[in-house]
Amino acid sequence: MHPTSATQVLAGISVPRTPPVERALDYAHERCEPYLFNHVVRSWLFAERIGQLQMIEHDAEVLAVGTLLHDITLDERFAGPRRFEVEAADLARSFAQEAGFDKHRAQQVWDCVALNSTPSIALYKEAEVSLCTTGICLDVVGLQYSAIPSSEMKAILTEFPRLGMKKRMTLCFCHIAATMPETTHDNFVRDFGERLVPGYKVGASSVDLVANAPFDD
Known part of the structure; x- marks a missing residue:
């Protein structure tokens, strides 16, 4: 220590x-x-x-x-x-x-x-x-x-x-996935969005980002 x-x-x-x-x-x-x-x-x-x-x-x-x-x-x-x-x-x-x-x-x-x-x-x-x-x-x-x-x-x-942490924390993660999905595309909150938030859409995936990079190859 x-x-x-x-x-x-x-x-x-x-x-x-x-x-x-x-x-x-x-x-x-x-x-x-x-x-x-x-x-x-x-x-x-x-x-x-x-x-x-x-x-x-x-x-x-x-x-x-x-x-x-x-x-x-x-x-x-x-x-x-x-x-x-x-x-x-x-x-x-x-x-x-x-x-x-x-x-x-x-x-x-x-x-x-x-x-x-x-x-x-x-x-x-x-x-x-x-x-x-x-x-x-x-x-x-x-x-x-x-x-x-x-x-x-x-x-x-x-x-x-x-104090009911599982439920309370899940509500917080779902709030983030529902209101700011753009902050969740590369972290664990995405899992909560995909499983628990109706209509959740994260936007471009990593596949899209690589394919659309501004280079010829």
């Missing part, structure tokens, strides 16, 4: 307690609905605990800020214009810079947020990005569920309950 000046225990998990982390917790609490706030905190706890259990050296402040702020644009009012992950990543990077992170650490926060829903890339990046994505994917789809001891899993879910 990257050295920090203080730690705290949440749901039995030791995590950093520094001004940037405390501000990120407050910021997420202000911006997120209760179910979503609990999701980002659980994701952080899962990510940090997996890093501890697997003895993965990482910057615990970067991991905390990136994970806690990864969904600050995910709500039914989101209006783009870019992918919700990118919009959130820009906000999170600005937050990190204002909190005193240097350029490299602030960019790591951006990567944590922007890539969290693209595990086929994020899991192979730096430890902070990989752990962030692992914790989030554990909470959303159960990735590495067995990596967290059952007693610790129970404690985390008790202190930060899911």
Whole structure:
């Protein structure tokens, strides 16, 4: 773990307690609905605990800020214009810079947020990005569920309950697919649009983009 000046225990998990982390917790609490706030905190706890259990050296402040702020644009009012992950990543990077992170650490926060829903890339990046994505994917789809001891899993879910997350999150994804399909052509929200949103049409596919490139061959 990257050295920090203080730690705290949440749901039995030791995590950093520094001004940037405390501000990120407050910021997420202000911006997120209760179910979503609990999701980002659980994701952080899962990510940090997996890093501890697997003895993965990482910057615990970067991991905390990136994970806690990864969904600050995910709500039914989101209006783009870019992918919700990118919009959130820009906000999170600005937050990190204002909190005193240097350029490299602030960019790591951006990567944590922007890539969290693209595990086929994020899991192979730096430890902070990989752990962030692992914790989030554990909470959303159960990735590495067995990596967290059952007693610790129970404690985390008790202190930060899911509050109908599957249904609430699905509504957010469907809202994005229905109102901003152009932001979904190359990400997982497309799956929700195709399955659950009547009349969903994403526009040009990657096949069209390659075929229509302005070159002779």
